[in-house]
Amino acid sequence: MKRLISKTIHSRRRFLSGLIGAGLAINLPLISSCDYSGNEGILTQRQKKIAIFTLNFLWPDDDFGPNIKKIRVFEYMIWMLNDKNIDPEENQYIINGLNWVNETAMEIYNQHFEKLKNRNKFKLIHKVSNMEWGESWLSKMLSIIIEAMFADPVYGSNPEGIVWQWFNHNPGQPRPADNNKYPIILNRKKENIIFTSLDQL
């Protein structure tokens, strides 16, 4: 598998000093409500709320292009987290980051993430973005957004190619279909065929 992050995961705790009181002037874009459906059992309700907030923090709904909900980024992320072909450590890193955000909320505000006012949630994620572990984790979250945006609609995000249209991006042809998309195509690696004729292809 391709590893999208370095395995060296920074310890969050090294970066937790001196966080309270750093004033931030932040515009607060609208956050979409948490009404997603799908196989989300891999995340707790708290993790889910942190994930959705973070995705919207990174790609805000500011009336400029499709938003996280329309792109179906969270659904794509859940699909990735359930993909057994991706390195389990890599997916666990994403989930760990969700937990670390909540730990940081407890240490700074003495409240769980979901109890924070919206403004403090923004301040919190902004502080996280200035921490070494936080920047690395947010970078990974942003990569998930980007992948969901430009992935073929066959993977459940980017419905009807709305992101492609907005970016004036031409996807290559032929596009993947249900019979040759990932991870179906990995079945070729299990074939036990001795080829002596092209008819076998």
Next chain:
Amino acid sequence: MPKSRKKYDICVIGSGAGAGPVIYELSKAGYSVVVLEKGPWFRTEDFTKDEVTAIRRSVYTPNLLDEKQVIEDKNSDGKWIGRNTYDTGNDFWNGNCVGGSSNFMSGYFQRFKPIDFRLLSEFGEIEGANIVDWPISYEDMEPYYTKVEKTIGVSGRIVKHKHLEPRSTPDFPYPPLAENIVSSWIDNAANKLDIDIIPMPRAILSQPKEDRNACVYSNYCGSYGCSSDAKGSSRIALIHDAIKTGNCTVIPNAKVFYLETNGSKKIIKAWFYNSENKKEFMHADIFVVAAQASESSRLLLMSKNKEFPNGLGNNNGQIGKNFIFSAGGVGGGEFYREDFSGDDWLALSVPGVFVNRTMHEYYQFTDPATGKRLKGGTVDFLFEHANAITKSINQKWDNYGNLKFGSSYKKNLKRYFTNVRKLKFEVFVDWLPTDNCFVDLDPKVKDKWGDPVVKIRIGNHPHDIKVGKFLASQGEKVLKTMGAKNIYSGISGTPPPNLQAGGCRFGNDPETSVLDKNCKSHEVDNLYVTDGSFMPTGGSVTYTWTIYANSFRVADKILKRL
């Protein structure tokens, strides 16, 4: 109990550019050929333009959790530190499937030039570099370059220039592919600068050839399998025809891990893990190894026995030494919509059609500092790849290495996609072989079968950087003359994983080379190595055409022997 199968005349390990010509020629000549390919057989209809499959997941390459490699690089203290690719994410695998990485090449096809076969004689020794002349000349290879043009299918247009290599035919068998307007702008810049920039030949059909279609200009070529069969992969251009003879058997998902000898310095069996990870072996009279350079050396080093305690054919300790890459650096510049008329911008924005220009002015040049004649290289021009995910991920860091996000990132990305066209260049120097670029078995890290993985030390020679910087500055001049903005270049000693060679260099002296001039092992009479491993030096262009040509040449030698 391991299974054995019937005995074949030839057993070929691997199926990429170094293997295909041998498979093709020997099958056509009526010999029984069996191919043991580590990866699966992807069909043409499997090759969609899906970035998730081709780029973001390990579909065409192994899972790094199962099959790591170790890359040894110098740290800031000057010590060589090996780190496995699972930990770093720095994947060194290429196409592992029938046809190998030739399925995913861009098909920039250029011949080596006569001076590339005699680098030592032409330019002399360089301290710290193990430069030698090849045991064959350009004239020996020329008929096979021509054969590749016809058999694999090379499109292009010959333009006379001062470094044009001798040819036995006046032009390519297929006309050039369609080009973007930017190609004419490059030509204009070359005229202004009075330098040789020539059309880039491609191993891509511009017209149909037998069962293969012409290029459909999908805009997703390099790193993607070809959906029209226009790209000259070993799979579609050679192995399909070999299978049609009825003499060729291909076993995919067959990972060879050991070559067994009979006590008389002759291989009798190739042992492999099948698709169910069970051990089997294959009998043959002649064995041809072409698993891509690093893995070919690894297999030979793993095949130790009493006769060959240091690895098969390695009693002189040369296997894995003098590994080389086709590399040098990259650069680029940007064109902005607001700087162009509507028509020019529309023409520049047309997707799919190619740039196909390469600078040959400085294939050899005079060092302005010393007045000494030096071997230079080439600079290839190309558009930034259309991969939207990769492009966007590259845009998420600012110039200071800080993560960009939020509304400003959205606006920047939107502008980048709709108002910016990036023209890049790639620099190719003659990567010098040194004692600090080699392949070995890692003493600790194992693959999923419990076998030692390859360790590649990727040291480079300072001369490579010097020449690379010179060439990059010339590439920048072209972009500046064209009016590009935000021009940059980066010359690095870190090589790309996909263009590798050496490790089993050929030569006339059995003490200093692994293979003879026909790519037969000096020490093992029925062992040939036909991927890029044989190259003692690597020219200043990508290797694939020369690997194909040499494999055709070796196929002729094997046929004469049989």
